[in-house]
Amino acid sequence: MSLADNIEFFRHLPKMAGGLNGMGRTELPVGDSPLEEVTDFGSNPGNLKMFAYAPEQLAPKPALVVVLHGCTQTAAGYDLGSGWSKLAQRYGFVLVMPEQTRANNSNTCFNWFAAEDISRDSGEALSIRQMVEHAAIAHGVDAKRIYVTGLSAGGAMASVMLATYPDVFAAGAIIAGLPYGIAQSTQEALAGMYRAPTRSMQELGDLVRKASPHQGPWPRVSVWHGAADRTVNPANAGEIVKQWLGLHGLPDAPMSAGDVDGYPREVWWNGTGETVVESYTITGMVHGTPLAIEGQEDAYGAATKFMLDAGIASSWHIAQFFGLTKQAPIRTAASEESRSRPSRPQQQRAEQDRRSKRRNPPGRRASDVSGVVTRALSAIGLIK
Incomplete structure (x- = not known):
């Protein structure tokens, strides 16, 4: 990539972006998360913190779910x-949330x-694997129901964990992430x-x-x-899908396509009819x-920078994809006596909200070009 390409790339990053890892500086809600730090979970060669x-x-x-935060975020903030901890309480599964240290990045x-x-069996990947083993033994986890998800750099790290283990x-x-092994x-x-080269x-x-x-399997x-992601090229989603379609021996063309909460979803399934790859x-x-926050009686999460109210509850849908919502909720909200998914506003209002968000996408902001470039070049040591 030329210097001009790099400057063009940095121009599209959020104003306070760190520049290299697919996530800008964020401000997550302050409050109480039930996560607790766990020490002595293993040799920890990656020097990560474990929260569970x-x-x-x-x-x-x-079941056990590993959730990986994005850059400048913390485990509790992303929770x-x-x-995710609300979902864990609702459906009775174990949550592991690794946290990066500034000594590493x-x-x-x-x-x-x-x-x-x-x-x-190396570095951060092994540290996360050790966290999984520690929590699985401590809580009698079903070894066949261990899952991982993450945003941005955490999404790319989720790709790492799926590939290496x-x-x-x-x-x-994988949310706004990248395929395994491309960098x-x-x-x-x-x-x-920036470019998401086709492979x-x-x-x-x-x-x-x-x-x-x-x-395999x-x-x-x-x-x-x-x-409209200008930080991690949306073409990466297609490359991730392609990576796993090849492993599962599935065709390029989706076997089914439709809208979920107003957004396109493509689906591929295996010979037994089980969905093995999906793309939103x-x-x-x-x-x-x-x-999905606005109009929800019992929303999962809180909207803030890089946590965007788009009218679709990704955490809930991911939990559903993992099979965590098949059972009746262990703890049901008072406002949700007969439902096991987030309540929806009236269809007409929801559609109006979605149309409004598409006209005015959440999180869009003007770029301070010179400031972004200066901070980004400083972050990689090219200027001081």
């Missing part, structure tokens, strides 16, 4: 924004492009984020095949991306996690 939450009432042989981004951190994770959800340097990371299905699949000795994958395109949305 296990509700008092767990389902028999509970409050995304609503000044913007607290997971190092999704560093070779030592994205290899099996496909024998551990049954499924994953092992800053320059390659920039190229992936063949075989090439993308081979990156995963070489990441572990596993020969492969994890199921849910992909989410805002169509959030029309008009910029970089972030889509939420």
Whole structure:
């Protein structure tokens, strides 16, 4: 990439973006998260922090979900924004939320492009694997129901975990992330984020095949991306889908397509009819996690920077994709006695809200070009 390309890339980043890891500076809601820090969970070669939450009432042989925050975020902040601990309480599963340290990355981004951190049994990937094992043993987790999801740099790290430990994770959800293995340097990371170079299905699949000795079956994958994302090119969603379609031996063309809460969803299933790959395109949305807040009697999460009220509850839909919502809720909200999903506003109002959001996408803001470039070049050590 030329300097001009890099400047053009930085021009599209949010004003306070760190620049390299797919997530800008964020301000998440302040409040109480039930997450508690866990120490001595293993050798921790990646020098990460472990936070976890296990509700008092767990389902028999509970599931476990790993949730990975974006850059400049914290585990507790992303929990409050995304609503995962509320879902864990509702459906009785264990939550593990790793947290990056500034010693590893000044913007607290997971190092999704560093070779030592994205290899099996090495660095940050191994630290997260150790957290999973520790929590699974402590809470009697069903080994066949372990899942991972994340936003942006956390979404790219979710790709890492699915590729390096496909024998551990049954499924994953990648929000505004990137395919596994496309970057092992800053320059390659920039190229992936900004340009999203097209690769063949075989090439993308081979990156995963070489990441572990596993020969299949492969994890199921849910992909989410805002169509107006100017931080991580939305074409990355198609590349992630392509990577996993090749592994599952599925065709390029979706087997089914339709709208969910007003947004396009494409679906691929296996020979038994189980959905193994799905892709949501959030029309008009910029970089972030889509939420459904306005008009909801019992919303999951809180809208703020990069946690965007788009009228679709991604955390709930991801939990549904993981199979966590099949059982009756262990704890049901007073306003939700007969429903196990977030309540919806009246259809007419919801459609009006969605149309308004598409005309005025959430999170759009003017760019301070010179300021962004200065901060970005400073972040990578080119200027001081």
